[in-house]
Amino acid sequence: MKIKSIDTASLLIAGSATVISIGAGILNEADGWIIVGISLVTFVLTGLIARAIIKKFVIYKIKPIYQVVLSRNIKTSELEEALAHKTNLIEEVGEDLSNYAERNRREILRLQENERYRKEFLGNVSHEIKTPIFNIQGYILTLLDGALEDETINRKYLERSEKSIDRLINIVNDLEEISKLESGSLHLQVETFDIVALAREMVDAIEMDASKKGITFQIGPSNTTHPPILVNADRRHIGQVFVNLLVNSVKYGREGGLTKIVFIDLFDKIMVEVSDNGIGISQEDVPRVFERFYRADKSRSREMGGTGLGLAIVKHIMEAHHETITLRSELGKGSTFSFTLPKA
Numbered sequence: 001m002k003i004k005s006i007d008t009a010s011l012l013i014a015g016s017a018t019v020i021s022i023g024a025g026i027l028n029e030a031d032g033w034i035i036v037g038i039s040l041v042t043f044v045l046t047g048l049i050a051r052a053i054i055k056k057f058v059i060y061k062i063k064p065i066y067q068v069v070l071s072r073n074i075k076t077s078e079l080e081e082a083l084a085h086k087t088n089l090i091e092e093v094g095e096d097l098s099n100y101a102e103r104n105r106r107e108i109l110r111l112q113e114n115e116r117y118r119k120e121f122l123g124n125v126s127h128e129i130k131t132p133i134f135n136i137q138g139y140i141l142t143l144l145d146g147a148l149e150d151e152t153i154n155r156k157y158l159e160r161s162e163k164s165i166d167r168l169i170n171i172v173n174d175l176e177e178i179s180k181l182e183s184g185s186l187h188l189q190v191e192t193f194d195i196v197a198l199a200r201e202m203v204d205a206i207e208m209d210a211s212k213k214g215i216t217f218q219i220g221p222s223n224t225t226h227p228p229i230l231v232n233a234d235r236r237h238i239g240q241v242f243v244n245l246l247v248n249s250v251k252y253g254r255e256g257g258l259t260k261i262v263f264i265d266l267f268d269k270i271m272v273e274v275s276d277n278g279i280g281i282s283q284e285d286v287p288r289v290f291e292r293f294y295r296a297d298k299s300r301s302r303e304m305g306g307t308g309l310g311l312a313i314v315k316h317i318m319e320a321h322h323e324t325i326t327l328r329s330e331l332g333k334g335s336t337f338s339f340t341l342p343k344a
Contacts, residue, residue: 181317
């Protein structure tokens with residue numbers, strides 16, 4: 001319900017007309033105008049005093065509300081000064097309260113989203129960690145129950161325990177890395193380097209794993225020698241970006257597949273694209289692939305030993321460089337990750 005303010009000017013005019021009419025009817029002209037004048041002044045003063053009293057009363061009533069809105073104690077004189085310029089007090093105070101309610105609503109939604117994200121994150125961490133721990137526990141208990149003396153079993157179980165321990169170490173290392181990136185405590189060591197040479201170096205590092213699936217790498221339009229491209233960035237962390245993207249392409253690539261690394265000139269930047277012809281990602285999963293622990297194919301990802309943090313780390317590294325990374329993908333046809341870096 002909207003409360004309309006009283007039009008003081010209209011009220012004064014109507015009152016004045018009434019006083020003039022009465023005065024003119026009962027008095028002679030000179031005395032009548034004197035009384036009319038006195039009455040008019042009295043009426044105006046009474047109206048102004050009444051208006052001031054009403055405003056004081058309204059301010060007194062809304063003061064507790066404004067203290068809640070501003071989250072602090074406020075003096076009456078301070079509130080009067082703040083509201084002095086408002087022509088329609090009730091309506092503008094209502095607008096202030098509506099804005100306050102809307103801010104609170106958005107803040108509550110943000111807190112609810114953070115709480116949901118926190119619960120999901122803790123659930124994912126506990127799930128990722130307990131799987132290798134239970135595996136290690138099972139292998140050790142089996143060995144202690146007598147399998148330790150069986151040479152056909154003991155070595156195999158110890159090797160499996162080692163793999164589970166390695167997975168735990170990888171999870172802890174990735175969590176530590178992403179924590180540094182998110183907190184802003186990581187200081188980039190920006191330098192000038194050849195991005196093409198770095199790509200070849202990272203390809204060489206994982207080529208053995210790729211060869212097990214018959215996956216080959218191609219740098220540039222063809223495998224001919226690509227000219228150097230100098231960029232300004234943190235070489236070690238951009239190398240980590242390459243490794244995570246290349247490992248990802250191997251994990252989800254087809255047997256005998258191909259992974260390409262292409263460099264595109266964009267004026268003052270270089271766009272790097274890492275694409276594969278693997279299983280691809282559905283459109284509903286594309287927006288979430290950079291979330292921590294998010295897996296498009298959960299069972300297969302865990303089977304391959306991934307921590308679920310690789311792409312989240314890639315995203316944070318690019319954001320630390322004030323650059324972006326995007327994904328284009330089609331289920332069954334492959335994926336392409338693109339990121340930019342400034343030219344040297």
